[in-house]
Amino acid sequence: MPNAVITGTGHYLPPRIVLNKELEQSCDTSDEWIQERTGILQRHFIAPGQTTSELGLFAALEALEAAGKKPADLDYIIFATLSPDVLFPGCGCLLQSRLGVENIPALDIRNQCSGFLYGLQVANALIRSEAARTVLLVGAEVHSTGLDLSPNGREVSVLFGDGAGAVVLEAGPQGRGIIRVEVGADGRHARDLWCEGPGSAEHPERITAQMLLDGRQYPKMKGRLVFRHAVQTMKSSLLGVLDAAGVSVGDLALLIPHQANLRIIEMVTRMLDMPPERVATNIQLVGNTTAGSIPILLDQSRRAGRLNEGDWLAMTAFGSGFTWGSAVIKW
């Protein structure tokens, strides 16, 4: 049975940088508060006209180049996002067309901050079952057009940024690549971090003038509750997958955690007794890019020379749903 090996990574961040200072003007917030409570200094926002599938395209082209592959070599596309260009069809189909390939399957994943890890599990299963040999997995978000940048939305809006990351996965030898991926969900917490509209649960239309006035088109979060669950769940999910893979925390050359809040990452790092220098972060410069978070940081870490062949790498994420996931990879 083949193993799924990551053979190429790429990312794209739109050029416009938004400093905390800029948000002070509309959000009734402060650079000091954002830095102290989240670690974030800046994030990237798209230019008018850019879309999630376009960000995904740029990341995908980089990943393909790194893998030495052409779009025509792909036989499956998986696209994780909570901010698709349109309600339907999914960004996977839009990306397939942008890449100029035809007929191969294009699957969208709607699992928010855990979307990349859900996608990794699917890609792994496809390759191991020999249903696919070369899979493109993209995580991309455009948050900036869906944030309440007034004082009402300040708790959520200061956290998020736009961006995309991508990986190419190929069939490879046993003992290398994705060793184990585990994901989970607890839908009882669906309303603790969610965005209601537009949604088919609304009558008579999916989005009404009243909904817009009430700000129900914007994400809402019970911040402290999500924070508590994120710390506990990322820790237990990661320990679970490490145990199942027979790998210890001490074996890890690098941990790539989802970038939601630097304080969450620091707490998880402490609880795992992990040396901070072996934990990758970029939230300071990109904020929370949800499904893009892990693949962007993976690509930056690889290009910075932080991963060597044979290293043990782990990833962990938690987000809306609640959903979570962790993976162990032999690089």
Ligand code: UT7
């Ligand atoms: O990626 C998906 C998963 N998401 C997460 O994991 C995020 C989890 N939650 C968090 O990261 C944190 O809870 C937040 C960053 C959202 C909030 O930080 P906190 O330290 O938990 O703050 P808090 O909600 O306890 O609020 C403390 C104070 C409040 O004022 P009072 O009631 O103490 O007067 C808030 O109104 O900070 C106020 N506040 C702000 N002040 C300035 C909330 N947001 C802001 C803001 N600027 N942007």
